[in-house]
Amino acid sequence: MAKAAYHNPQNNLHSSAQHTTAENRIHYERHRPEETVLYQLVQEHIESFFAQVETETGSGLPDFVKDEFDAFLECGVLAHGFLRLRCADCTHEKLVAFSCKRRGFCPSCGGRRMAQTAAHLVDHVIPNVPVRQWVLSLPIPLRYLFAAHPHLISPVLQVISRAISTFLIKQAGFKRPDAQTGAITLIQRFGSAANLNIHLHCLVLDGVYRIQNDTVEFLSVRSPTVDQLQALLSQIIKRVMKALTRHGALIEEEGMTYLADIESDAALAPLQSAACTYRIALGPRAGQKLLTLKTVAAQNLEQSGQEYCANAHGFSLHAGVRYAMNQRNKLERLCRYITRPAIADERLARNKDGQIVLTLKTPYRDGTTHIVLSPVEFMQRLAALVPRPRLNLIRFHGVLAPNAKLRAEIIPGSKKNKSHASNANDAAPPSQATVRISWARLLKRVFEIDIERCPHCGGNVKIIAAILERTAITKILDHLGLPARAPPRAPAQIFDPFEPT
Incomplete structure (x- = not known):
C-alpha cells in the first residue's frame, strides 16, 4: 500500500438501513485537517515561504524539509486516497484517510506516535521496577549545534549515560563490574513556544541489577542529594565538552571554548539558529525578538522540585520525577508527555490581523502566555522543527540496549516469564509479545474509544478495500457529497525582504 498508516474514521456515511446508536457509546469523528489553522496556514503560505527562503538565502530548503510540508498537506485528506470499512452486520460504511507518518510537526501523526511509543515502552521495554526521569537541558549554542549536526548527539549520549549509570552503581555501594543499570533516552527537539530546544529526557531504572547464584536481582537506590546532583552535572559538563572537542565541534584556545566553523545547510541553518534564540530568521523583522503576550502575573522563581535540580554554565539537570514499580499508568502518561507532538491544533489561532x-x-515565569508571529514567520519555525531523516530520537542504554545480555531476562514479557506461563499450561503454545499496536487499540487504550465497533449496531467493522486510483476516489467522494479535490495551494507572493509588514 502506498501509505501504511491511516487516520481516524469518516463517520455518518450511508448505510442500507437506519439504526439507533447504542446508549452511551463514545462516537469518534474523523479528524478533518483541512479545517484546522495549521493546515490552512501551510496551504496558503507554503509557496511564499519557499520563495522567501530561496530569495534571502540563495538556496532552497533541503528536500527532506520540503517533503515534510508536502506530505502534511496530504495527511488525512480523503481526496488523496482512503480505506473503505464496512460493518458486517448492518453494512454501515466508513472512509479512513491515509496519514503522512512524519515526525516534524503533524499533530495527528505525532499524536499517534506518542501513544504508540508510550505503550510500547511500558508494555515491552521498561522493567517493572522504579524509574526516575533525568532531564538534561543544554545551553543555546549546543542546541543549535545538535540541530545542525545531529550525529554529534551519539557520543554525547554515551558520556551522559555512563556518568548517570556510574553514579547509580556507586549509590548502591558497588563498582561498575559488579552491577548494571539501564536507561532510555528520548530526545525532545522543541519547546512550548515551537522553539528549537533540543534536550534529553532519560528514563533511568532507579537502581541496579546484580546476578546472584544465577538469579537476577534488582536493588533500588536512595534519591540523589543537591550536592550529588551538582557534582554529577559538573562531571557531565566536563566530559561533554571534551567529547565535542575531540570530534572537532568545539575549539579551546587561551582558556576560551567556542563552536568550530562546521559547514551547515545554507537555507536551514538561519532558521534553526533563530528558532533556538526566540528570534525571527528571515523577512523584514529578521533578527528581532518574538512578539509575546503577557496575560498573567509573573510567577515566583522558587518552584517545587528544586531540591532535585542543579544548574551550571547554561546546563540544567533535573531528577525530581520518580515512579514506583506499581505506578505504570503514571509512567505511561510521562512517556506520552515526553513524546508528544511539537504542535497542538487547539493551541493555534489567528487574530484579526491574520x-x-x-x-x-504553561505560562513563563515572566507571565508570558502567548507568542505572535506572521504566517510566514511561523512557517520558519515549522521548518526548523523537522528532524533529519534516519535520526533515531529514542536511544537505549545499559541492560536495555538491544544486545544487552540481561535484557531478555528483565523486560516485560521476557522469555523467563513466558517459560513460567508455559509450564503452568503445557497445552498452550508460548506466544510472542506483539510489538506493534494498532491505531484502533491505541484509541481504545488512551481515549476509551473503540473504532472497530459500528456506531449504529455495535457490530464488527472490517476493511474491504483500499482506494488509491484517482477515478475511484472522485466517484466515491462525489457520490457521498464530499470534496473530491484537495484544497489547492495558494500561489507564491512576490516577496520584498525590505518591505515592512
Whole structure:
C-alpha cells in the first residue's frame, strides 16, 4: 500500500438501513485537517515561504524539509486516497484517510506516535521496577549545534549515560563490574513556544541489577542529594565538552571554548539558529525578538522540585520525577508527555490581523502566555522543527540496549516469564509479545474509544478495500457529497525582504 498508516474514521456515511446508536457509546469523528489553522496556514503560505527562503538565502530548503510540508498537506485528506470499512452486520460504511507518518510537526501523526511509543515502552521495554526521569537541558549554542549536526548527539549520549549509570552503581555501594543499570533516552527537539530546544529526557531504572547464584536481582537506590546532583552535572559538563572537542565541534584556545566553523545547510541553518534564540530568521523583522503576550502575573522563581535540580554554565539537570514499580499508568502518561507532538491544533489561532497566535502550554515565569508571529514567520519555525531523516530520537542504554545480555531476562514479557506461563499450561503454545499496536487499540487504550465497533449496531467493522486510483476516489467522494479535490495551494507572493509588514 502506498501509505501504511491511516487516520481516524469518516463517520455518518450511508448505510442500507437506519439504526439507533447504542446508549452511551463514545462516537469518534474523523479528524478533518483541512479545517484546522495549521493546515490552512501551510496551504496558503507554503509557496511564499519557499520563495522567501530561496530569495534571502540563495538556496532552497533541503528536500527532506520540503517533503515534510508536502506530505502534511496530504495527511488525512480523503481526496488523496482512503480505506473503505464496512460493518458486517448492518453494512454501515466508513472512509479512513491515509496519514503522512512524519515526525516534524503533524499533530495527528505525532499524536499517534506518542501513544504508540508510550505503550510500547511500558508494555515491552521498561522493567517493572522504579524509574526516575533525568532531564538534561543544554545551553543555546549546543542546541543549535545538535540541530545542525545531529550525529554529534551519539557520543554525547554515551558520556551522559555512563556518568548517570556510574553514579547509580556507586549509590548502591558497588563498582561498575559488579552491577548494571539501564536507561532510555528520548530526545525532545522543541519547546512550548515551537522553539528549537533540543534536550534529553532519560528514563533511568532507579537502581541496579546484580546476578546472584544465577538469579537476577534488582536493588533500588536512595534519591540523589543537591550536592550529588551538582557534582554529577559538573562531571557531565566536563566530559561533554571534551567529547565535542575531540570530534572537532568545539575549539579551546587561551582558556576560551567556542563552536568550530562546521559547514551547515545554507537555507536551514538561519532558521534553526533563530528558532533556538526566540528570534525571527528571515523577512523584514529578521533578527528581532518574538512578539509575546503577557496575560498573567509573573510567577515566583522558587518552584517545587528544586531540591532535585542543579544548574551550571547554561546546563540544567533535573531528577525530581520518580515512579514506583506499581505506578505504570503514571509512567505511561510521562512517556506520552515526553513524546508528544511539537504542535497542538487547539493551541493555534489567528487574530484579526491574520497573525498566528500560539498559546504556551504553561505560562513563563515572566507571565508570558502567548507568542505572535506572521504566517510566514511561523512557517520558519515549522521548518526548523523537522528532524533529519534516519535520526533515531529514542536511544537505549545499559541492560536495555538491544544486545544487552540481561535484557531478555528483565523486560516485560521476557522469555523467563513466558517459560513460567508455559509450564503452568503445557497445552498452550508460548506466544510472542506483539510489538506493534494498532491505531484502533491505541484509541481504545488512551481515549476509551473503540473504532472497530459500528456506531449504529455495535457490530464488527472490517476493511474491504483500499482506494488509491484517482477515478475511484472522485466517484466515491462525489457520490457521498464530499470534496473530491484537495484544497489547492495558494500561489507564491512576490516577496520584498525590505518591505515592512
